[in-house]
Amino acid sequence: MGVRIENLTVKYGDKTVIERMNLDVKDGEFFVILGSSGSGKTTLLRSIAGLTEISGGHIYIDDIDVTDFYPSDRNIAMVFQNFALYPHMTVFDNIALNLKIKHLPRDQIKKRVEEVASLLHIEKQLKKYPKQLSGGEQQRVGIARALVRDPSVFLMDEPLSNLDAKLRREMLGELRSFHERVRKTTIYVCHDQDEAMALADRIMVLNSGEPAQIGTPDDLYIHPTNLFVASFIGNPPMNLIECDIIKDESSSEIVLNGVPITTVDHVPGDHAILGIRPEKVNISLKNGVPASFDYFINSGVNVEVHLDMNNILVRALIPREELKLNLRDLSHGDAVFIEIKPGPIYLFSKDSGNLITEVTYDSARNVEKKN
Numbered sequence: 001m002g003v004r005i006e007n008l009t010v011k012y013g014d015k016t017v018i019e020r021m022n023l024d025v026k027d028g029e030f031f032v033i034l035g036s037s038g039s040g041k042t043t044l045l046r047s048i049a050g051l052t053e054i055s056g057g058h059i060y061i062d063d064i065d066v067t068d069f070y071p072s073d074r075n076i077a078m079v080f081q082n083f084a085l086y087p088h089m090t091v092f093d094n095i096a097l098n099l100k101i102k103h104l105p106r107d108q109i110k111k112r113v114e115e116v117a118s119l120l121h122i123e124k125q126l127k128k129y130p131k132q133l134s135g136g137e138q139q140r141v142g143i144a145r146a147l148v149r150d151p152s153v154f155l156m157d158e159p160l161s162n163l164d165a166k167l168r169r170e171m172l173g174e175l176r177s178f179h180e181r182v183r184k185t186t187i188y189v190c191h192d193q194d195e196a197m198a199l200a201d202r203i204m205v206l207n208s209g210e211p212a213q214i215g216t217p218d219d220l221y222i223h224p225t226n227l228f229v230a231s232f233i234g235n236p237p238m239n240l241i242e243c244d245i246i247k248d249e250s251s252s253e254i255v256l257n258g259v260p261i262t263t264v265d266h267v268p269g270d271h272a273i274l275g276i277r278p279e280k281v282n283i284s285l286k287n288g289v290p291a292s293f294d295y296f297i298n299s300g301v302n303v304e305v306h307l308d309m310n311n312i313l314v315r316a317l318i319p320r321e322e323l324k325l326n327l328r329d330l331s332h333g334d335a336v337f338i339e340i341k342p343g344p345i346y347l348f349s350k351d352s353g354n355l356i357t358e359v360t361y362d363s364a365r366n367v368e369k370k371n
């Protein structure tokens with residue numbers, strides 16, 4: 001059950017966008033395909049829908065090989081970023097259209113349309129025509145038109161991207177709540193990591209048509225396996241700073257800006273990229289790795305402090321109540337120290353970008369100020 005992709009290859013002319021991709025989306029899973037513009041998200045989704053011709057491989061929906069099926073025979077419902085409502089039909093008729101085509105009994109159609117309309121808070125708009133609705137309401141009608149059906153799979157391509165920030169937030173909650181209730185396999189394409197983290201059971205991060213990592217939002221956030229995912233997931237993004245590796249016979253010491261941070265099992269090379277989440281960085285006037293204060297941004301619950309370490313920006317995200325010093329006493333360029341809080345830190349290869357090791361940093365061994 002669910003959706004299975006085997007050795008999928010998609011080409012446009014002689015340009016290969018997806019090459020021999022394998023993917024298993026479980027039955028009832030909310031699966032998000034996340035990637036930047038041009039990474040192949042839409043191509044992948046349209047291939048599953050049967051709207052893009054594929055050059056090789058197989059696509060299974062509910063264990064049926066649908067590779068040669070027409071889109072209309074794949075039992076899917078799609079929501080696009082740009083969709084057209086029928087202007088001469090009421091909202092009710094727009095939503096009911098697919099059910100009428102299937103000749104469902106009238107009372108059942110009415111019940112289903114009203115349920116979905118209520119879920120998306122457009123129950124008062126059912127008698128109106130599309131042009132009497134705001135952009136956000138029209139978008140909800142487009143989504144309702146897909147949700148009202150009972151397909152094997154929902155395929156959604158950036159359905160919220162035309163909405164303003166507040167509506168988008170609301171709709172994220174509604175889509176997730178709908179999914180909790182129906183548990184229908186959903187494949188959802190977006191480029192926004194906050195949206196992906198909010199919705200997904202699992203996320204695939206796409207990098208130039210290739211899966212960079214597949215996992216739960218927590219997997220990707222806590223255990224990124226490469227620099228691409230580490231820098232893509234997280235807001236503000238993970239600090240990625242070049243460090244030195246000083247070796248003795250049995251172990252390697254990670255040294256940041258001249259200050260030893262921690263010892264790890266032997267790792268290759270003399271340099272690596274150290275990854276530290278901004279929420280694991282604190283600012284101190286006494287202990288830690290030398291840096292200079294740049295500026296801070298107050299975002300309510302947290303304060304985001306920008307620090308400079310040899311021309312590299314290091315962000316600290318500090319809960320306001322944990323702040324031990326008054327940031328307004330600091331001026332641009334003042335010497336401060338970066339303290340690392342207990343928790344995971346990451347070492348990535350400078351060459352391949354792959355994770356070398358993940359270490360649980362222990363503050364008991366916190367670095368001392370060097371004189």
Ligand SMILES: Nc1ncnc2c1ncn2[C@@H]1O[C@H](COP(=O)(O)OP(=O)(O)OP(=O)(O)O)[C@@H](O)[C@H]1O
Pocket residue numbers: 012017035036037038039040041042043044191
């Ligand atoms: N019909 C087409 N003909 C030729 N090249 C195409 C076609 N559609 C997409 N491409 C190319 O394939 C690559 C992947 O495009 P795709 O639209 O799948 O990316 P995407 O991740 O969905 O991007 P976006 O977020 O901008 O929609 C891009 O380099 C794009 O230029």
